[in-house]
Amino acid sequence: MDFDDYESLPNGSVGVHMTAGALAGIMEHCVMFPIDSVKTRMQSLAPSPDAAYRSIREGLMKMVNSEGIMRPLGGVSAVVIGAGPAHALYFSAYEGIKARFASSNSLQNHMVNAGAGCGATILHDAIMVPADVIKQRMQMYNSPYASCYDCVRKLYRMEGMAAFYRSFTTQMAMNLPFHAIHIATYEKIQTVLNPDREYNPRVHMVAGAAAGAFAAASTTPLDMCKTVLNTQEASALVHLQQSRVVGILGAFRTIYIMNGMSGFFKGTRARVLYQMPGTAISWSVYELFKHMMSQRRSESPPPLWDSDLLKDNVVRESVTETDTSIKSSGSEGKVPVLTLGSTTNKTVERLRSLHMPTITANCAAADDSWLRK
Template sequence: MAALDEDWEEWTPEKGSFVHHMLAGSAAGVAEHVSIFPIDTVKTHMQCQRCPVNGKPVKLTATQTARQLVAEEGPLRLFRGVSTMLGASLPAHAVYFSVFEAAKKALGADTNTITPMASGSAGVIATVCHDLIMTPMDVIKQRLQLGYYNGVADCFKTVVMKHEGLRALYISFPTTLLMNLPYSMIMVSANETFKKILNPSGEMNVSAYIASGAAAGALAGALTNPLDVAKTRLQTQSMMMTEEASCPSRTRCAQLQTRGVSITVPPSCSINGRPGVERAEPVLRRQYAGLMDALIQIKAQEGFAGFFRGVYPRLLVHAPSVAVSWTTFEVLKKTLDRMSEDD
């Protein structure tokens, strides 16, 4: 961060690069999240689907999942929670790309001579700063995608104020870092390598940016999918109901379970849905205690195939998202730099 401070102090209107990185990064974040949000919604649902009868995973394809969601509430169902990501992506991506460029400078290399390892290290540093901003909003976004709450305010009030506390917004942060750090290392290193191969001159080349970004995003996304499944489960887990809970209706159970909620129904509840014995307020506990517990449960209940649930939508998310975000960033950065030089 010292390098970032120095870059800010050295910035002048004539130079412009630091502010250009922030502006280009913000635009890249908005373009990325809006363009791939429907696919991300499908991926989230695929990783959390449960059978309404026995709570076991449901194996729906991406197309079937998308059709089911659209049938519920129309095409806009695929965009539920997008406002949350837009609000977070502006500062998060501005920080990410600014820190990334500053880190590359601190490592003593420019875009033409930096090695894949050095660029990957710069990506890791930028990712930590990015995830500190994005993780809480990603938790809210995924819960909205699954249809748990009426909006951002309702989600925050219910999750933080009533039941789970602030810890819920960062419960997946270690998992997010564990996934995003290798993801960023792979993606940035691959992207820089592919750019050098496809565009050795270093001049603006949109087709090279798109191709290298898509390939890098797909490669990194596939290799880190198991950790993404665990992260999604941690972020979207509801609270399992113990025997002290009031009896939920069969209809409500079915609705929650199809959205990824695991419910242990108290013995007082009848199997045919007739009212059970009313009890005190629900006593709640988390389904997953943490990353290792989530990995163990997924392996025990679903086998190794469970770690690759949603892998195809994930590829469809990360290939275009990296292509869009990095192409937008590179084009805007070079355009703004040229405008400053002309002035």
């Protein structure tokens, strides 16, 4: 399959990107949600002895044994509701920006990819930040909320609408570099391992996992700040003698007072292990869906007149009236006439392969009709 066939999706490609992105996002977050639950608890500033985990495996075992088999999935419905539209906007915006500013210059393309990731992140976070707040409140040990709906209702009643966007600036400060690093790394690995940009599940998975791991490790301190702002951990607030943690600077101060410099890197391993398979799944599902749509496009029969050539003004199509005595299959003939502009041998060959059989058949039918007369 040609690069152009794979990279350019059929008409309505925005819808295709949004659908593929939504499926990829939901699968990524749902499959890796138990690991994310452990990561949130490992980032606790003052964990309960019953929720102090030394490893992901230990955390999952303790959660299941003491709180039930479904406890690692507490809050997953918030992610399902948020991840679909958030990732739909993310991938469609990313592809749109990348296509709009693509360049033949390699360095400039890396900058475009990183910029596309940053631009898409703004739309993504507008939806995902409130979902993250609900999710992390549900994931905490001894969470006082019975369900996601109960969490939304109580949060709004007690802390107002601001509670859902308290970590927005922090999450943006984290996600902008995260997605810039993530996208640039993914595209770079693709360039090295898959220069023809064909559909290659193994490369998509490896590139996605490596990009996610590198970006996750680089932005862990900001993720820690986001968790502190989202959870507003009661034991930490009591220790600091304050009602709540406000802003990214307040989060930095709280972490440093409670745990020192090492506190900024709590849960790094869990975050990396969560992001690696998560981003691998996300990119694999997205590229698979994109490949399936491009396959459908390549298998569809070509139109009589090549719309791409007409759109590029390489060919101008006109229809001329002919003598009504010349008929083909019993109907009045309207013979399509091609007028070639400046073009290349490749374009001429493409025209010939697409249209000459039809034109030849029409001419033969007209000759037969004339001879019979």
